[in-house]
Amino acid sequence: MIHQAKKLLREKIKTFIESLSKEEQMQQTKAVFSRLENVKQYNEAKTVMLFWSFGKEIFTHDFVNMAYQTKEVLLPVIDGENLLIKPYTGIENMAPEPHFGILEPQGKAILDARPDLIIVPGLAFDAACNRLGRGKAYYDKLFSSRNTRATLIGVGYNEQIVGAVPVDDHDKQLDMVITPEKIYYRKM
Template identity: 30%
Template sequence: MKEDREALRQKILGARDGLSDKVRQAKSISVMQNFWTLMGMQQWSTLFIYVNFRSEVETLELIKKCINRDIRVAVPLVEASAVRMIPLLIKDPEQDLVPGYYNIPEPDPKKSLRLEPGEIDAAVIPGSVFDIHGGRLGYGGGYYDRFLLNDAPQAKRIGLAFELQVVDNVPLEPHDQPLDILITEERIVNITR
């Protein structure tokens, strides 16, 4: 199973990495439009949002727009030695983010306040492979799975993906945490779990 998961992850990431910057930006805009359609039906006041890295669905404009709409936004600070993430509130991604774990942009702990994970209404999370049943393959570290299970089980789990990352069935393991909602450039999938 591990070999199947890794082969699938590499295949899908290769396809995602093959998108041109222009295509990825256009698809990201469509994903964000679908996100705002969803937000129009919700009363969430505090979001935990990943900061995009490499070829992921872009989130910086989403973060800025949420902050401008008085939605509290926390982003992950990776504490690699403890294999965990800490949600830190930010007010301006251009000022508050610095290169962190694997050079992924993270909040500067000197400028950002810690958010209690129990205050998170919804977590917007990345991944490599998704399915419409709530399955998600991350990047292999288990950071989001542990965070959702142990720290923020109450948070609605929203995966952002490009349609090319969606497969029929993700090969799941017991520790994999399911999504509640999947948003791509083409659709919003509400998942019953």
């Protein structure tokens, strides 16, 4: 039942995202990262894990490069069914991965990475900071495999906020979700 609900929601949100013009995408991206730059946890973080966007995801490339000027930046890399964490050392050290052509950092994975803050992509989010990913559970596995105290922040377009994201026991709730219009906080 939950699996089917997630599948239907993914299809609905993908349609919304695909309908965004490049101009709308960039306007909303700019607003999201403007909000993030004013978040206390981001400003205090020394090491942040971001993601290198692809397709119509919130565009992270400029923000990754900006953050790299003052923080240690880590990026996830898909490795089979899991995510590895590698240091970002500049665009010149990125290369396309073989499956989707997403640029990823070269070099060795950091096995004991302990970022202070993790920025997480998603297809849908709700006001309780639940997240719906693409269905491979990469981030949920990453969070459960590490004893992380990192602040978990989802970023998305206004159209990605829904009334309620269907969740399973393994789904990890985020601490915050940032959209162009609002910051949602997990209730403790």
